[in-house]
Every structure is written in structure tokens, then in C-alpha cells.
Amino acid sequence: MAIEAKADLLNEQQHDVAGVIRTLKERFADRCATSHALREQHGHTTTWLTNQPPDAVVFAETTDEVAEIVRLCAAENIPVIAFGTGTSLEGHVNAPRGGISIDLSRMNRVLEVNSDDLDCRVEAGVTRKQLNSYIRDTGLFFPIDPGADASLGGMAATRASGTNAVRYGTMKDAVLGLTVVTADGSIIKTGGRARKSSAGYDLTRLFVGSEGTLGIITELTIRLHGQPEAISGGVCPFPDVEAACQAVIMTIQMGLPVARIELLDSLQVKACNAYSKLDLAETPTLFLEFHGSEAGVQEQSEMFSAIADELGGGPFKWATVAEDRTRLWSARHDAYWAGKGLRPEAQIVATDVCVPISRLAECVIQTAQDIEAEGLLAPIVGHVGDGNFHVQILVDLDDPEEMRKSEAFVERLAIRALDMGGTCTGEHGVGQGKQKYMRREHGDALEMMQAIKQALDPHNLMNPGKILPQS
Structure with missing residues (x-):
């Protein structure tokens, strides 16, 4: 079934948004908010696109909590949108069909730093400035610099780069592995700390740049570099x-x-x-x-x-x-x-x-x-x-x-x-903002992208309305 047909089916199905929000408020108390100002902030886009706020915002603090929220929403066919710091420029965090915004800013712990191997593991809400401050005394640094103090999870989701990309590459080069919550609330791990592997599909790079449409990134293993x-x-x-x-x-x-x-x-x-x-x-x-x-x-x-x-x-x-x-x-x-x-x-x-x-x-x-x-x-x-x-x-x-x-x-x-x-x-x-050019840029490969989306998110709940035209 085409993505567009899945979207129509989703709209026709009964889904109890109010009931899910009640459950989320009971479970997360003041970490689940529905105020108009906060919802607008989480639909904010620094562009000319119309603000489309979610129905509620939940501040998650662990991968298990993200999975729990996704499972609750999946049971009622309610969309979920991951939110990092809100610095994206093409409407990535808008909620065109409503749903629940999962704010990952409180997932901001550096979990481990392996200086000898030049890598670290962080939660998705850690920002690039926070990471560089944390590792300053190790003689290492993280070079990807998009200008804004964006979250690393958001940077991976949008395949960010910046001023240092000409020497150090982009986020696709910096990310070694991920922890991802999928559309049904499962938790998977991709990649690892090895610098190369010939084992299986490269799922890490599938999720890097997917803009939250295939799953929610909650942890990252990141490549570091020595300070010059x-x-x-x-x-x-x-x-x-x-x-x-x-x-x-x-x-x-x-x-x-x-x-x-x-x-x-x-x-x-x-x-x-x-x-x-x-x-x-x-x-x-x-x-x-x-x-x-x-x-x-x-x-x-x-x-x-x-x-x-x-x-x-x-x-x-x-x-x-x-x-x-x-x-x-x-x-x-x-x-x-x-x-x-x-x-x-x-x-x-x-x-x-x-x-x-x-x-x-x-x-x-x-x-x-x-x-x-x-x-x-x-x-x-x-x-x-x-x-x-x-x-x-x-x-x-x-x-x-x-x-x-x-x-x-x-x-x-x-x-x-x-x-x-x-x-x-x-x-x-x-x-x-740039969906209209996807067919011209990718041609028939767009059908393969749609097939991947349908396979991993058959009910089109993960950040719907992004990347794929009419999705």
C-alpha cells in the first residue's frame, strides 16, 4: 500500500488523542505539557512555513521512556515527532497531523568517553558545545559545527555538517552507531565502535539523515578527533x-x-x-x-x-x-x-x-x-x-x-x-520545505525510499509529512 493510502487510512482510523494525553500526564506528571505556548514552541520553524503545533509535549529522560511513549501512541495511531533544540530550518519539527512531540533535551548525559579509541557515547540531547566542553581536557574534540548549538541527535537526524566539513566530514562520517526507538516502540542498536565492518546492511547511515521519519535516535556513538x-x-x-x-x-x-x-x-x-x-x-x-x-x-x-x-x-x-x-x-x-x-x-x-x-x-x-x-x-x-x-x-x-x-x-x-x-x-x-524537489533529484529511487518508509513505519506515525512528497 502506498504511503499516501496509508496516510488516508490513518486519518480514517479512530485514535484517542485525549486519552493518550491523560495517560501521559498520569505517567509523566509535569513532564507532559499541553500549554499553547509550549506546543507552539515545539512546532516552531525558523522559516516561512506555518507553525503546526503538536497536541502535547513530553520531556523524556531515558530511552525506555521514549519507547514507552511511542508504544502508547502506536496503539492509537497517533503521530510522534522528535524534538532536539528546534534549530532546524525546513519545518522538521512541525506536526501537520497533530500528535505528541517527544522533547529529548533532558537526555543530555555523556555516557562514556574512550580517549584511546577517539570515540564517545552520548544521549541524543547532548549539544555539540556541551560535548566539547566535557572532553576539553582529554585533548580531543568533536568537529562538526553547524553554527547553532544543536543537539547531536538532531544533527544526526538531519545529517548536519557545517564550517569544518571540508576537512572532517559531516554527521554521516562522525556517527559510528546509534540506539533507535522504532515505530512500534522497539529499541534497536546499529553499528558499534569498530572503525569498519562488512557485516550486514549499514542501518546507521539509513537512520542518519532520515529526519525522524524512520525512528527516534536516543543515543549515539560518535567519532572524535585530536585537538590540532x-x-x-x-x-x-x-x-x-x-x-x-x-x-x-x-x-x-x-x-x-x-x-x-x-x-x-x-x-x-x-x-x-x-x-x-x-x-x-x-x-x-x-x-x-x-x-x-x-x-x-x-x-x-x-x-x-x-x-x-x-x-x-x-x-x-x-x-x-x-x-x-x-x-x-x-x-x-x-x-x-x-x-x-x-x-x-x-x-x-x-x-x-x-x-x-x-x-x-x-x-x-x-x-x-x-x-x-x-x-x-x-x-x-x-x-x-x-x-x-x-x-x-x-x-x-x-x-x-x-x-x-x-x-x-x-x-x-x-x-x-x-x-x-x-x-x-x-x-x-x-x-x-523541499519535498517538491525530491522527485527531480532522486527520480525512481524515490519509490525505494517510500518502500523503506512503509516497511519500517507502516502506519506513517514517525514524523509524518516530512521528506517524502505527500507522505
């Missing part, structure tokens, strides 16, 4: 976006082991100058960081300086003083709020795409031209070392013409990336 001996970082201005993108391409092709390489267009630099009290030249700029030995990072910085000079960029101002680097990267991570300062009364609609690095300059330039032609205010910033960039559109949600222009722009951007051999989303995920 030295870090060199800095900024380099360029005369135009094409020169900046070409510098990125040359850096990657020459094999320079850059840890971070971020593009800010001139409008985003202007916003960061105002918000973070910087004095950068308001021209397309790359933020870079190199990790390694003292001699290594100096050599890498000098080699990049030569690349920039060849393309008319520079000077590359680099520093190894931690405070200077922190100030620069804080400005980069505050790009969202800096952008909002360009038009405080507007809403930011953030969208992202990813293309092969050889098409990066072309895609960014065409996107910038599109923004100008439509008269939109939309700074560009991106993790360009892997071809991923973001556009932050500042739009008045109450202005129909602005909304029409913005929605049409987002669609053209996604199609442009797909036509260049890229993807409609490099790291934000599909959620509700």
Missing part, C-alpha cells in the same frame, strides 16, 4: 565572487588541507561589520582556518596567500592567536543575526544548495544575478570548500508580492543546483 597542535585562521578579500570561488577551487585541487573555508559576499560582510564591530573590506571575502603543526599551518597559509594573489585577492591576514580567531568565527556564526540587522522588521528565510565544486562559481554568480534582478535583499554565505552555500532572504511575510518573488527565487535556486549536478539541500535537510 596549531591553528591558523584569517580573512582574505577578493575583487569579486568569481575570484573568491576560483581560489576555493584551486585550494581544494592543490590538496591544501584546509579545515574551514567560508565565503561571505559583500552584503554579508557589510552586515557582519555592523553587527560584530569589524572593519573588513566590504567585498567578497573568504574566512579560512588551517589545522596542523606550527610549521604546517604557516606553510599552508603562505600557499593560500599565493593563490589569492594570483587571482587578484588579498592580502590574506592570518593569525594564530586564539582570541583573534574566535572573534572572526563568532562573526561568521552570527551571520544570521547580522543579516537580520540589514532589515530588522523582516523575517529571514534561509535556504541552501550544494553543487560540485567545479560549478560553484557559476552557481553563486547566477544566484547573485537572480537576487539583483528580483530586487531582493539576500546576503550569501557558504561552506564553499564542499560546494555548499546559503542564501538568507529578508522578506516581509505579509507582503504577497515579496513572498511570490522569494518563493520563485528559492525554486529557481534549487533547480539551478540540480541542473548543475548538485542537490536541493546540502545540509538544511528536506523537512516540509
Whole structure:
């Protein structure tokens, strides 16, 4: 039976939401809440999608409690939506059919750290900053940095990445194993601590990026890395976006082991100058960081300086003083709020795409031209070392013409990336916002995804309405 038919069947079946909520309140007391404000918070999306709150929110504290909640809901065909920190951008935590939001923020314990093996096991509610603070004295760190202090469970569910992805990879590379509560309330474990295995299907990577539609991640075994001996970082201005993108391409092709390489267009630099009290030249700029030995990072910085000079960029101002680097990267991570300062009364609609690095300059330039032609205010910033960039559109949600222009722009951007051999989303995920592009991106493989969904969640209760069109 197709997913759509299953969804219709679910809607027709009797399900006692009120009765389940009563049971949850008896079982979890003040950890089960139905206040309007809290429910809206758990349907919150930092996008233009309509807020769709759940019927109730339950704060789980153990994997067994998550399983218990899922079993109660499954018995009455009530949807369940996992909630981490609510930083997703494509409507992942909305509840289009109501149901129960399971808040995992109290599941925030670091369960074990294996320093010799460079791994750890954590509960899903542990955030990346919390983990790095916990392991600081071990000489290890967790490198995946999406900007927001997101929960590790949510980062795995959305296959997050960020500024360090060009060197350290994304969450699919960082996760060794998972504990997952499935649609019937069973608890399974996938993967393990071994660095490689040839045993069976790779279920870990099936759940990583599934956005809670196949099961709820409650624990993760995570790969860690040694803290580098030295870090060199800095900024380099360029005369135009094409020169900046070409510098990125040359850096990657020459094999320079850059840890971070971020593009800010001139409008985003202007916003960061105002918000973070910087004095950068308001021209397309790359933020870079190199990790390694003292001699290594100096050599890498000098080699990049030569690349920039060849393309008319520079000077590359680099520093190894931690405070200077922190100030620069804080400005980069505050790009969202800096952008909002360009038009405080507007809403930011953030969208992202990813293309092969050889098409990066072309895609960014065409996107910038599109923004100008439509008269939109939309700074560009991106993790360009892997071809991923973001556009932050500042739009008045109450202005129909602005909304029409913005929605049409987002669609053209996604199609442009797909036509260049890229993807409609490099790291934000599909959620509700990018379902319409799934068929164009995946073709007939979409049927296989639907078959997997149906096999693991036959009643379509796990975060319904996400990823798969009309699911």
C-alpha cells in the first residue's frame, strides 16, 4: 500500500488523542505539557512555513521512556515527532497531523568517553558545545559545527555538517552507531565502535539523515578527533565572487588541507561589520582556518596567500592567536543575526544548495544575478570548500508580492543546483520545505525510499509529512 493510502487510512482510523494525553500526564506528571505556548514552541520553524503545533509535549529522560511513549501512541495511531533544540530550518519539527512531540533535551548525559579509541557515547540531547566542553581536557574534540548549538541527535537526524566539513566530514562520517526507538516502540542498536565492518546492511547511515521519519535516535556513538597542535585562521578579500570561488577551487585541487573555508559576499560582510564591530573590506571575502603543526599551518597559509594573489585577492591576514580567531568565527556564526540587522522588521528565510565544486562559481554568480534582478535583499554565505552555500532572504511575510518573488527565487535556486549536478539541500535537510524537489533529484529511487518508509513505519506515525512528497 502506498504511503499516501496509508496516510488516508490513518486519518480514517479512530485514535484517542485525549486519552493518550491523560495517560501521559498520569505517567509523566509535569513532564507532559499541553500549554499553547509550549506546543507552539515545539512546532516552531525558523522559516516561512506555518507553525503546526503538536497536541502535547513530553520531556523524556531515558530511552525506555521514549519507547514507552511511542508504544502508547502506536496503539492509537497517533503521530510522534522528535524534538532536539528546534534549530532546524525546513519545518522538521512541525506536526501537520497533530500528535505528541517527544522533547529529548533532558537526555543530555555523556555516557562514556574512550580517549584511546577517539570515540564517545552520548544521549541524543547532548549539544555539540556541551560535548566539547566535557572532553576539553582529554585533548580531543568533536568537529562538526553547524553554527547553532544543536543537539547531536538532531544533527544526526538531519545529517548536519557545517564550517569544518571540508576537512572532517559531516554527521554521516562522525556517527559510528546509534540506539533507535522504532515505530512500534522497539529499541534497536546499529553499528558499534569498530572503525569498519562488512557485516550486514549499514542501518546507521539509513537512520542518519532520515529526519525522524524512520525512528527516534536516543543515543549515539560518535567519532572524535585530536585537538590540532596549531591553528591558523584569517580573512582574505577578493575583487569579486568569481575570484573568491576560483581560489576555493584551486585550494581544494592543490590538496591544501584546509579545515574551514567560508565565503561571505559583500552584503554579508557589510552586515557582519555592523553587527560584530569589524572593519573588513566590504567585498567578497573568504574566512579560512588551517589545522596542523606550527610549521604546517604557516606553510599552508603562505600557499593560500599565493593563490589569492594570483587571482587578484588579498592580502590574506592570518593569525594564530586564539582570541583573534574566535572573534572572526563568532562573526561568521552570527551571520544570521547580522543579516537580520540589514532589515530588522523582516523575517529571514534561509535556504541552501550544494553543487560540485567545479560549478560553484557559476552557481553563486547566477544566484547573485537572480537576487539583483528580483530586487531582493539576500546576503550569501557558504561552506564553499564542499560546494555548499546559503542564501538568507529578508522578506516581509505579509507582503504577497515579496513572498511570490522569494518563493520563485528559492525554486529557481534549487533547480539551478540540480541542473548543475548538485542537490536541493546540502545540509538544511528536506523537512516540509523541499519535498517538491525530491522527485527531480532522486527520480525512481524515490519509490525505494517510500518502500523503506512503509516497511519500517507502516502506519506513517514517525514524523509524518516530512521528506517524502505527500507522505
